[in-house]
Amino acid sequence: MAYPSWVDTSLDLNLNPLRASNEASPMKQEMEINFMQLGIETPVKQEMQAAELVKELNRVSAENKKLTHMLTGMCESYNTLKCQLEEYMSKSPEKESSPSKKRKSESGDNSGNVIGNGGNSESSTSDEESCKKPKEEAIKVKTSKIYVRTDKDDKSLLVKDGYQWRKYGQKVTRDNPCPRAYFKCSFAPSCPVKKKVQRSAEDQSLLIATYEGEHNHPQPSQIDVTSSSSRPVALSPLPGSACTGSSAVTATVELTKSKSCQNTIFRPKVETPDFKDYLVEQMAFSLTKDPNFTGAFAAAISGRINNQRPGGNW
DNA sequence: CGTATTTGACCCGCGC
DNA sequence: GCGCGGGTCAAATACG
Numbered sequence: 628m629a630y631p632s633w634v635d636t637s638l639d640l641n642l643n644p645l646r647a648s649n650e651a652s653p654m655k656q657e658m659e660i661n662f663m664q665l666g667i668e669t670p671v672k673q674e675m676q677a678a679e680l681v682k683e684l685n686r687v688s689a690e691n692k693k694l695t696h697m698l699t700g701m702c703e704s705y706n707t708l709k710c711q712l713e714e715y716m717s718k719s720p721e722k723e724s725s726p727s728k729k730r731k732s733e734s735g736d737n738s739g740n741v742i743g744n745g746g747n748s749e750s751s752t753s754d755e756e757s758c759k760k761p762k763e764e765a766i767k768v769k770t771s772k773i774y775v776r777t778d779k780d781d782k783s784l785l786v787k788d789g790y791q792w793r794k795y796g797q798k799v800t801r802d803n804p805c806p807r808a809y810f811k812c813s814f815a816p817s818c819p820v821k822k823k824v825q826r827s828a829e830d831q832s833l834l835i836a837t838y839e840g841e842h843n844h845p846q847p848s849q850i851d852v853t854s855s856s857s858r859p860v861a862l863s864p865l866p867g868s869a870c871t872g873s874s875a876v877t878a879t880v881e882l883t884k885s886k887s888c889q890n891t892i893f894r895p896k897v898e899t900p901d902f903k904d905y906l907v908e909q910m911a912f913s914l915t916k917d918p919n920f921t922g923a924f925a926a927a928i929s930g931r932i933n934n935q936r937p938g939g940n941w
Numbered sequence: 942c943g944t945a946t947t948t949g950a951c952c953c954g955c956g957c
Numbered sequence: 958g959c960g961c962g963g964g965t966c967a968a969a970t971a972c973g
Contacts, residue, residue: 794946
């Protein structure tokens, strides 16, 4: 398999930008010459195809702009709602107690929960009190929701968030025909965190993961964290985890405990340009970092080149 | 063979 | 008190 020399350059994927800037010209020139030669030999049909492609590109760009606008609007309204919610919570803090937890037998695993609470001074009241009011203790457990878009056909209720989970139950609930899966964090035996994953009833391609509690250990896949403590480490794709290609995080909204700002859960900064840049940056970073992806991408491109070069069709 | 997942049974809180 | 429904347990099963 001998690839044309310009293929090597084009497959560099900018993994090493320094190198590219140092000795860019010779290869680049050769590449340009090749493209020009291609252009000279181009039949009319190809030009038409190129025009079609340009059209398509314009159309996609316009669509992208539209979507960007929509996203901006959504983010703004999210901000507004969040502010309103926080305002409301601060006015009536006692109403924060949502009846989300029906049952919580505190007698046995009290210790575990204390570890997970991450030093909430509020929750460190006397044990007698917590025995009297198990309900209030349960409320102190931090919960958060994230939404993950996956394939509709993908039946697995797996949300790749960087932690190790052990499934311990599945249940069909009344309000949703899709089963709800229950997971416990299996990385650390004492980790109290639980996760519920269920497809959205409205949009079956949307997975809703509800996290309860806080991890009392670092994220297993957090190998290369570049000081991104407040970043969505829980949502960054895993190097070895195939990452379900199509799955993409859409948004993460912390619904309860709005006071706790040091949560490890992803809280989007909704000042839109930054947020979008960050998303793009994350995707590009994780993709280029993944040797599987670069390998597959290189193979795909070279395969295409090899197939189509003789005929000159693109 | 050890570990993870599946799944029916059971537990428990809540509303009537 | 009873039934419903969400959450958990644990034996059976699958998988590497």
